[in-house]
Amino acid sequence: MEKFSAWRDKATGISPFMPQPFPISQKKSNKTSLYLQLFLVKIPIFLIKFPICLILISLYYITGSTTILNIIFKLLFGFNEITYSVDGIKKSQISKLESYKPIIGDLIISNYISPLDGFIFSLISGTSKISILIPNKDGNLFEYSPWSLVNHCFGNKESKQPIQELSKFNKKKIVFLLLEGTTSNNQSILPFIKLNSKYSFENEFNIKSIVLKLTPNYFNLPTTIETSKFTYLFELLTDFKIKYFKIKIYSFNQLNLNEIRKSFELNSLALINNPELSIDGKEKFINYYLNHDIKK
Template sequence: MEKYSQFRDKGTAIAPFFSVPTPPSSPLWAPVHIFLFVVRVPLLLGVSLLYFLFIEWIPAPSFVKKCVLWFLLAIPGVWWVDLQVDGVKRGKLSEMRDHLPHDGTVIASSFTSPLDPLYLAGIFCPLFTRSWPGTRKVEPISLFRAILLAFSHPSLAPGNPAKLVSLKELQERHPKSIICVFPECTTTNGRGILPFSPSLLTVGEKTRIYPVNLRYTPGDVTTPTPGEYLAWFWKLLSKPSHCMRVRIARSVFNTQTNGVKKAAGVGYDTNIFDSPEFRDRHVETNEEGGDEEISIREQELLDRVAEDLARLGRVKRVGLDVKDKIDFVKVWQKTKKRRG
């Protein structure tokens, strides 16, 4: 594993790009795992084709679409076992709707698994977007593309800049919709929060941003390494059940002109992301095409949301970014070919 040592965060020793190993199981369970996989595959395939080829494209009520998506999650036994919302006591959630994402707001979600967009679609029906570390704009994508994104190779820049829009423009086009952003730009194994894309900086000042973290038990249904479709589906469909835990933080606003105040008791005493060296690594492109460095006040917003996601997931922020994952994937694929 010495060849992978460069892909461990120097400050925390966290390796966010390694696959999570499957918990050991007794050989006596092998027939059960095979049976579950064989039974679930045609059912999952049939319902998926029904939804993504037909239901998603017709003007069906959102309730119908949500029911089908929840059935998709139920087929492999993915159960939503715990929901915690900052500032809301158990049993009082219905009385405090402002603590949940609603029309006209933005979700800044962690990104570890294809199950993430599926769950978010089944609850909030958001418009999904794809972010990159080199631009403040995003690309609107469908739910199906968001799921495939979890298996995709990371990239530093969009292939077609003409499709990009700012989040503020997207809000103006869809004022009654929730917009979902994956600010880490690529998937991890859920053990660390990567540096953010600057896309959140284009959110309107009056728009609430809700950090949302999703965790799974066992954690082997995460997809930090790209392209492992068959292995992932085996892990998902061969087990009796998977537990999902959802955490939602208090909303924040993009008040970058006045700075963002950090909530008491949130975050860490020292943070490498506050250093000038970290900020100097991230030079972004503005709408006119020129270079624009992220200001200190803008970085405060990104830090606040990232700290919330780290706190919700009980993990730490890491200095490894999308470029590091691209380098990791190259080394990992070379090793995989040698073993094959």
């Protein structure tokens, strides 16, 4: 992968935008075996699950019920129970863990790794009353729902106006802030985008961070070079490996971005400080990767 060295962080050796294909499309696999698995197993399972999935997704879209969302993740997608942990608190200390649970008035900085992230935010919050804020490369914030976050993750540009002020959020919704501005492959935390000076979080919110780790790692989606929405859903419904999100929550007295970045580093996400490995760098990586003159 030396031809992609321009998008490899020199300090950590990590290439944060390098995608990992799903097993069914990996070139080194036995194609005959893969085709048999596809036509004899995966497609029949998909045909059974897909209509049920459409019904449940429609119900969730109408009601916003996290109970329905939990059924989708556990029974259809095959995720383990989605739980979270806090340093120094045992899993048996339920009441203490509950005190860290996202609540209205929280501003939570999270890493951004997949189109599922927004729905995970809803599940661990126990409510659909969440807002997801993402900066563009100029530092202007835009608001997303779990649904529109899927489109953002897949690179669809939406005609939105940037948020002008933040005070309307602190009493109505739980706010998740994705300061990387774009997805990575869950090996690192990208440089945080510097926000426009008009945004102030001081004294407005309770500050927390959430570290997301998704397994298997081919469900992380740093780019959509080899994956469409349909392919991603197909694999969610037919992949046999146990899937789970590992979630860690931290609480802070103030919005100290250096301390917040350390919370990700403590959970095996390398800190990338190279400003070239951000939104613009990702666009250049994709253009280079898709250059048909390059032999992959």
